[in-house]
Amino acid sequence: xxxxxxxxxxxxxxxxxxxxxxxxxxxxxxxxxxxxxxxxxxxxxxxxxxxxxxxxxxxxxxxxxxxxxxxxxxxxxxxxxxxxxxxxxxxxxxxxxxxxxxxxxxxxxxxxxxxxxxxxxxxxxxxxxxxxxxxxxxxxxxxxxxxxxxxxxxxxxxxxxxxxxxxxxxxxxxxxxxxxxxxxxxxxxxxxxxxxxxxxxxxxxxxxxxxxxxxxxxxxxxxxxxxxxxxxxxxxx
Numbered sequence: 001x002x003x004x005x006x007x008x009x010x011x012x013x014x015x016x017x018x019x020x021x022x023x024x025x026x027x028x029x030x031x032x033x034x035x036x037x038x039x040x041x042x043x044x045x046x047x048x049x050x051x052x053x054x055x056x057x058x059x060x061x062x063x064x065x066x067x068x069x070x071x072x073x074x075x076x077x078x079x080x081x082x083x084x085x086x087x088x089x090x091x092x093x094x095x096x097x098x099x100x101x102x103x104x105x106x107x108x109x110x111x112x113x114x115x116x117x118x119x120x121x122x123x124x125x126x127x128x129x130x131x132x133x134x135x136x137x138x139x140x141x142x143x144x145x146x147x148x149x150x151x152x153x154x155x156x157x158x159x160x161x162x163x164x165x166x167x168x169x170x171x172x173x174x175x176x177x178x179x180x181x182x183x184x185x186x187x188x189x190x191x192x193x194x195x196x197x198x199x200x201x202x203x204x205x206x207x208x209x210x211x212x213x214x215x216x217x218x219x220x221x222x223x224x225x226x227x228x229x230x231x232x233x234x235x236x237x
Contacts, residue, residue: 106129126144181200181204206222211230224236
């Protein structure tokens with residue numbers, strides 16, 4: 001099977017932006033660096049909103065990204081405890097880097113704009129979860145269940161998604177750059193406008209997936225069946 005590639009101008013998407021919060025301009029840089037991270041700088045994704053009707057990225061306004069203003073840091077232990085108590089709204093949380101949430105049940109939970117940078121979510125149940133605009137760079141989601149999840153505009157830069165179930169997931173405008181998706185189930189997934197540079201897709205199932213407008217797509221080794229390609233054509237391997 002030939003290698004399929006589709007490029008879109010790099011200027012249409014910005015992966016992330018470092019945004020100051022509660023910044024006091026009257027203090028020096030040295031004083032600011034001595035402040036707790038939660039009071040100093042908040043590194044959050046600032047993905048441009050992908051408009052599936054025009055196939056273009058548009059800058060998100062604060063009105064369209066309300067969860068960023070409610071961000072809070074949380075430990076894996078606290079998240080597990082609150083989930084077990086039945087809580088379902090965790091929009092904008094920041095899970096500490098390196099925390100382990102393997103096997104956690106977050107089915108249908110609101111995690112819009114949440115940060116899981118370098119967090120382990122092996123075998124986690126995130127099916128039908130709301131993760132639009134979330135930040136999962138370098139996270140490990142091997143074997144996780146994300147079928148039917150809302151992942152539009154979500155950042156997976158350098159994440160591991162091996163053997164992950166992403167069937168019918170909404171990944172339009174997501175950043176899958178340098179992710180390991182080997183053996184993943186992406187059947188019927190919406191990948192319109194997704195960024196997929198250096199995404200490893202060997203053995204991944206892309207049957208009936210929609211890749212229209214996706215950028216830098218390399219499908220060597222992927223399973224295709226009535227897959228809608230970046231140029232709108234339909235291919236099967």
